[in-house]
Amino acid sequence: MAGSTTAERGERQQQSSGPPPARRVRPPRLRTIIILAVALVLLGAGGVWVLYGSNWLRVERVTVSGTRVLTPEQVREAADVPVGSPLVSVDTDAIESRLKRKLPRIDVVDVGRSWPDGIGLKVTERTPVLIVRKGGNFVEVDGEGVRFATVSVAPKGVPALELTPSSSDSAAASLRRFGEDRLVREAVRVADAVPAAVARDTRTVKVRSYDDISLELADGRTVDWGSSEKGAAKARTLAALMKASPGARHFDVSVPTAPASAGS
Structure with missing residues (x-):
């Protein structure tokens, strides 16, 4: 009886040995987790400092548009925008309420942030009929x-x-x-x-x-x-x-x- 060929012997050897073992995925080391957590904290703290603590994003100018009878200076004075404050902390709703209360001639006002250092006041005055x-x-x-x-x-x-x-x-x-x-x-x-x-x-x-x-x-x-x-x-x-x-x-x-x- 003729002996098995080399190919047959290799096939039987592969079948007997079974599939190759799966590679084990090692969990991240504790040191790596700590480093990533510290980096995220520092990044968040840096972002908060840029928005609230730095001098880069603070209110420096207030622009007014849409006036007809009122003057831009009257609108700025009534708006009382906190110049020098962090731009992100400005309460735009409070400014809108203040303008409508102090200047009843204003029908609609849009108060918006103009990054990096401005507040825009777009007003629509009432028209007398x-x-x-x-x-x-x-x-x-x-x-x-x-x-x-x-x-x-x-x-x-x-x-x-x-x-x-x-x-x-x-x-x-x-x-x-x-x-x-x-x-x-x-x-x-x-x-x-x-x-x-x-x-x-x-x-x-x-x-x-x-x-x-x-x-x-x-x-x-x-x-x-x-x-x-x-x-x-x-x-x-x-x-x-x-x-x-x-x-x-x-x-x-x-x-x-x-x-x-x-x-x-």
Whole structure:
């Protein structure tokens, strides 16, 4: 009988010896773990020192944008940003609240960090849509009915608001029911709904009651608007009525489906 070949003997030897033993993964030495932990602590401490303890990331400048009536200096003074403090520690929410409290003319303000050493204040001022005479001054009212500032000179092109409740029982009841603030907001809604061409000529918005609001134009013409409801329909009706009766002196769109004009 012929002997086994060399290849067969090698195969039997490999089968008998089994697979090669797996290599053992040694766990990291304690010394290595300690070194890594110390490095992480030092790195974290260094980062904290850079943010809070160094002079590299401290507030050195405060920039202001978006002002129209206010000056950048007024905004900086009211913001009272802690110049010299670490930039990361500045309370931006507190600055925003402080600005709105001290400067009611500001409607929206965005307070942001400008790395490495700045704070940016981007403000949006309220826009007056009506003014209320108060003694020798004027109180500005914005599109939400907020009375936000008192000025000595009336802003150009802004109609005056007159709250003149009539002596009728219904007008008195309207004032008690809705209150002055609500009536101011209703006047604002009317001013916002008036057609652009008419708005440019509007000098006074008179409020006698919730549903008795009228306009006085620059050339003496008048408009009975009624309540602020159905403002878009009343605006379209008024534009058409003025076009159809160019010589009229008085217009009534309080009921937009039954408008009227009079005078010549």
